Amino acid sequence: MSTIRQQASACRDAAQVVAALGSDAKRALLRDMAAALETRSAAVLAANAEDMREAAAKDVQGAMLDRLRLDAARVAGIADALREVAELPDPVGVVTRRETRPNGLSIERVRIPLGVIAMIYEARPNVTADAAALCLMAGNGVILRGGSEAIHSNSAIAAALKSALEAHGVPAAALTLVEDLRRETMIELLQLSDIVDLAIPRGGEGLIRFVAEHARVPVIKHYKGVCHLYVDRTADPALALNLLIDGKTSRPGVCNALETLLVHRDIADAFLPQAVQALRERGVEWRGDERSRALVPDMHAASDDDYAAEFLDLILAVRVVDDLDAAIAHIHRYGSDHTEIIATRDEAAAQRFVQAIRSAVVMVNASSRFSDGGELGLGAEIGISTTRLHAYGPMGAEALTVERFVVRGEGQVRHSQS
Amino acid sequence: MSTIRQQASACRDAAQVVAALGSDAKRALLRDMAAALETRSAAVLAANAEDMREAAAKDVQGAMLDRLRLDAARVAGIADALREVAELPDPVGVVTRRETRPNGLSIERVRIPLGVIAMIYEARPNVTADAAALCLMAGNGVILRGGSEAIHSNSAIAAALKSALEAHGVPAAALTLVEDLRRETMIELLQLSDIVDLAIPRGGEGLIRFVAEHARVPVIKHYKGVCHLYVDRTADPALALNLLIDGKTSRPGVCNALETLLVHRDIADAFLPQAVQALRERGVEWRGDERSRALVPDMHAASDDDYAAEFLDLILAVRVVDDLDAAIAHIHRYGSDHTEIIATRDEAAAQRFVQAIRSAVVMVNASSRFSDGGELGLGAEIGISTTRLHAYGPMGAEALTVERFVVRGEGQVRHSQS
Known part of the structure; x- marks a missing residue:
């Protein structure tokens, strides 16, 4: 089994633990993730300084360099964003419809987590924490594959967040950062259709086209906004x-x-x-x-x-x-x-x-x-979908779940045996 | 432009006409489709006899032969199913949530059609009518790609249904039957990601794997039920x-x-x-x-x-x-x-x-x-999704729409200009 398949498989197993967490446990987890990030702020800033040095050596331009840069205030901002996600309504377990059929069967539509979400993104290290928080709040495991330009920052942020996971009895694999950034590894990740339930690409048009081209797992595209x-x-x-x-x-x-x-x-x-x-x-x-x-x-x-x-x-x-x-x-x-x-x-x-x-x-x-999840009342957003399926427009925590059917009876059968 | 792209493109244009139809117009259309099918019953049965002859010549087995067979009662049953879809609640335009933000913006989530749905299926000719009816009721264009074993039946059924479309001012391309059954044509259809919004494969495991493997458009799989x-x-x-x-x-x-x-x-x-x-x-x-x-x-x-x-x-x-x-x-x-x-x-x-x-x-x-759309209260179903995204389980007309955001203001801006 390849390393990425092993990692994804461990994330899937861990996702079952996340799916079983109650709302309060998830909120406490996210708050502790925020605290862990603040505690390790110095390590995150040191890692970010390394990314900034490498970017400067590669002549990276102004706006991109600014998106990459962290300082103490920005790290605190990332931690605050985690705490905001912790206050969002929990979408998991919500009964969206309820009906009793003429034969007495009770039918409920109930929201459950999607399972394992692969986030493919570029540049801004805050996405590492934002995406992880929303995916976990919605009961999912998350596989994060950020860009090479932010690899040190992303690793330091992920390490801080994972330390909180372990303290809550959630396997660290529930939040998996892919540090092997080879393209063939990303392609393999995007083709693990027996493990990954959804891939969300966020970034430039080239990245999104690449993901759409190679994915065999469902993709919700976050395309350009014209x-x-x-x-x-x-x-x-x-x-x-x-x-x-x-x-x-x-x-x-x-x-x-x-x-x-x-x-x-x-x-x-x-x-x-x-x-x-x-x-x-x-x-x-x-x-x-x-x-x-x-x-x-x-x-x-x-x-x-x-x-x-x-x-x-x-x-x-x-x-x-x-x-x-x-x-x-x-x-x-x-x-x-x-x-x-x-x-x-x-x-x-x-x-x-x-x-x-x-x-x-x-x-x-x-x-x-x-046109933004916060402004339209979703709380945080993981992005703005331009795919006309599942979620269209700003995607919040609810869009990281799906409705399924729960049916309760007293022995009803469709064709009587007598 | 290839033939299949031309056909799909015409379906997309026609889908805009379908999307704009009101509920009563769609219901009248479906009832006229049912009547047209009954009027042309003899032609449908003659076409089906041809499929049956070819199947017999190919030594097709009992159960499959039975699924392929039509008689006057089965054609009447297909017409009745169309009339049942005509009675379903119209999902298009339904406001699922409504909120006024503190800044006075009114936010609505409103269901709109998906656009163009490609149905890929095998054997039973009734799927041609059932799928077309549900897709149209939900305001979509539909591209039907059935199996070679039912091509004459499918063509005759589609011709009957299309005759009703034209009488309602809907371009016939809103219901497009693909009669070029080459695999490379199906692959091209599955890769028209700028035109096709969703592919739904229904049939054996081999067909579904084939579609999942080759599609670049979103796919909702209707896999096996163990x-x-x-x-x-x-x-x-x-x-x-x-x-x-x-x-x-x-x-x-x-x-x-x-x-x-x-x-x-x-x-x-x-x-x-x-x-x-x-x-x-x-x-x-x-x-x-x-x-x-x-x-x-x-x-x-x-x-x-x-x-x-x-x-x-x-x-x-x-x-x-x-x-x-x-x-x-x-x-x-x-x-x-x-x-x-x-x-x-x-x-x-x-x-x-x-x-x-x-x-x-x-x-x-x-x-x-x-575990069936009718039994669980959805009315008709287009299938049972085993894809944990968008629709999971029995899929009715509502699952062929998506929610989007409609925002109304009085000139609100996010950052004041003064």
Whole structure:
């Protein structure tokens, strides 16, 4: 048996212990994980310093280097996040439906853990703790396969968390960090369909494509967010501008940032020049179609690629459209099923937009930046699914469980023996 | 563009029309599909006769030949099944949760169709109509890829159903029957991850393995049912025997039939010889472990393969176990995550069994034959999922939808601009 199969198999066995823990035991475990992380903060920071040195030696760039960096405050923040997960409602054992059949059988739908979840991710070491906490709170075992750039930080964080597991009688394998980062090992992990119940890739498009290509286990993809704001004919211009500024500039590097603005032609004259000015003042570069550039002549031309791009930067694509249907058609063609917004005062237009758009999150007169598990009331999130199956949109602890059937009878049979 | 990609792409476009249909329109459509099938009954029967001739020429066996055969009553039964689906609750548009956040945002979770569902199946032509009806009722497009042995029947049924689609303004591609049955075409279909939202394989183990191996689209597997009955120390022997007879003999060829009996050693003396006699009278062959054979000396020995087998026949594997934990361990080792039963009068043992067994359906003192969408209150079912994700156990129309987020605000932003 290969090492990764042995590790995964041990995680599956340990997951049965986690699945049997009560809510209070899981909450106590997560709080002790938080405490262990704080106790070992110095070791985590030392390991992180090693990752930072290696990254610097490889000429890693600013934003990526910043995502990798830990300091005492960030470690404390990771510990606090663990404590927040410990306060979430426990999804395991929740009875979602209950029915008594005419033959007297009692039927319940009850949430159980998925089993073993493989998290495949890049860069930010906090994912190691966040993902572990959510998976464990939902009663699962977790296999963490982070990126090579954070391997020392991830190992130190995992070691701290595992120390708490053991103290609670949970086998350490319930939280397994894969330290063999060879691609063939990741591929083998993704093909352990008799052991791994779900793989969740989080990271760049290349990573997600790699996982989707090689996996034989179920995958919930966390793809790019090419989020659209459509400013309808009847939109309140000031409201729409606020949504645009918030969506594009408050944190351009995240998946719920806006990437494309669509403007109804009847409001384009009044809205677009003012919007261009406001966003340029905030450092945003615009890329537009012919009609946008007719209104703002010094705007760059947008290519087809620009409309499909997740810029993750202060760049905005814009198009003037004939009507609501043209906006919907643009989103169907270029969208990523993540989050789309309509700004409108016309309730019928809002309804039609909500009905026609099949993205995970669709909003009326609200900022795309609310497309987030915390903001939408899930508590913590393990990511935002763009797979239209099981969980679509922000995924919290509940999305790491599944409903099954529990049936109780008094000896009922389907075909009488007499 | 290949033919199968063109077909799938047309199905996706048509699925948007289906997704926009209201409940009444879908119900009327399904009723007209039923009527069209009855109107064309003669053509369907003629096509089926051709399949039967070809099957006979290939020396196809009795049970398979029977599954393939249609007559006027069976066609009427298929039409009735369509009318039953038309009466099911419409899952699309159902608001499953509603919340207003402290910032005034209204958050709804709303069910939407999955999109395009590819059904891969064998033998029984009624699946063509049943699967199409459930997929359409849930607002989806459906691509049907049946087996070569039923191709004429499937084509005739699909043609009848499609005639009703057109009359309702739904593009015929919403129901696409793949008539090119080459394996490479099926593989291409299973890899259209930009078009197909879900593949559901139903059939023999070989087919399901093939689909799981080649798919790049999400797959919900409908695997074998190695269903266990555990007769606990405190079981009512008469009740347990009824469950055993019903589970093993009422319809041995289906996935919710019992395959293995586990008996607590304290009750084995009293229960097993009597059970052997009762089932032998009904033609059942027993295969047991050493302890069972000590009680019933003329019993065949069970191999490891017997405990893993879905016999689909009048054969039963049996093992005497030391206690509840040993029964659970056996099921963890040999089970297929389908349906497991405990017969007991001990509520604590029942609780522990329900908690430790992670199969899709777990029952206390009821027959495995109730593990069925209709019996569990779902109305029709498209199959019984053994994939612990999205839908686990019997899958009805609701399992062909997914929840997404609809957010309504009055201009809320996450980071104030001032």
